[in-house]
Amino acid sequence: KYEYTEKDNKIEIIGKSVHAQVAETGVNAINRYLHALSLSGIETKSGKFIVENLIGHNFAEPIFGEVKDEHSGELKFNVGKIEFTPENEILCIDMRIPVTYDKEVIVKTLTEKAKKYGFEYSQHDYLKSIYTPLDSELVKTLMGAYQEVTGDMExxxxxxxxxxxxxxxxxxxxxxxxxxNSPKTEHQPNEYIILDDMKMAMKIYMKAFEKFRV
Known part of the structure; x- marks a missing residue:
């Protein structure tokens, strides 16, 4: 029951592209493709991993359990690329880890789970999380500038x-x-900015500079 098209004796699974930080709001065509193959009787390591851990789960709960905090929400887990070669199946995964969690614990959990499916974990890239408390002088000053210009206190x-x-x-x-109430269009087709919003942002930035100058 997944959406697809047929052309030139090929099948294309239809997904919905979104930023990996909100992967749960999109439609992962890779997951659907491997799920469909599995239901068709074509077994792969990748398909077994995805069907048992990701289908029906927004945040890979069968792998990690519930991983979330009040500052940054749930752990995000996205299969962004897959590669089949005669020798290997390669799953490329993008994770966004909540700021209060230990990255090495998350990696250990994923490594152990992946091993059960015949995979080896390899880290391609990593950026350490940063977190600035809401009561910091920096955040309070910037919020003050925003509130003074917009009147939005909520x-x-x-x-x-x-x-x-x-x-x-x-x-x-x-x-x-x-x-x-303005649309969020970043990383989407026809990304755009509303000019009145940009003018408002310029006023906010000017007010912020004034506050820091004092």
């Missing part, structure tokens, strides 16, 4: 799973903007 700072320049600079947070 919205709160959020933690996100994307990589920003804040990782490269000490005492830094990402101070971008998606204003309340």
């Amino acid at each position: 919205s709160q700072p959020i933690a996100g799973g994307g990589a920003t320049y804040a990782r490269a600079i000490n005492n830094c947070v990402a101070f971008g903007y998606v204003l309340p």
Whole structure:
């Protein structure tokens, strides 16, 4: 019952692309493809791993249990690429680990689980999480600038799973903007910015500079 198309004697599984930090809001075509193969009687290590641990589960709970915290939410687990060769099956996984969890514990759990399916774990890349408390002077000053300009006293700072320049600079947070009730179009087809929102953001940034200058 998965959506697909047929063309030139090939089948294409239809998914929905989203940023890996919100993988649960998309549709993973790789997972669906391997699930369909498995239901068709074509067994693979990758298919067994995906069917038993990811199908019907948004956050890979059969592997890790519940992994979440109040600061950054659930662990995100996304199969972003798959490669079959005559010798190997390779699953490329993107994980976003909650800031209060020990990365090495997560890796140990995944390594042990993967081994049961005949896989070896290998780390391709890693960026350490950062977390700036809401009561820090930096966050309070930036929020003050936002509140003075917009009058919005309800919205709160959020933690996100994307990589920003804040990782490269000490005492830094990402101070971008998606204003309340405005569409979030980043990493989507026809990504765009509303000009009035951009003008509002410029006023917020100016107010923030004024506050830090004082």
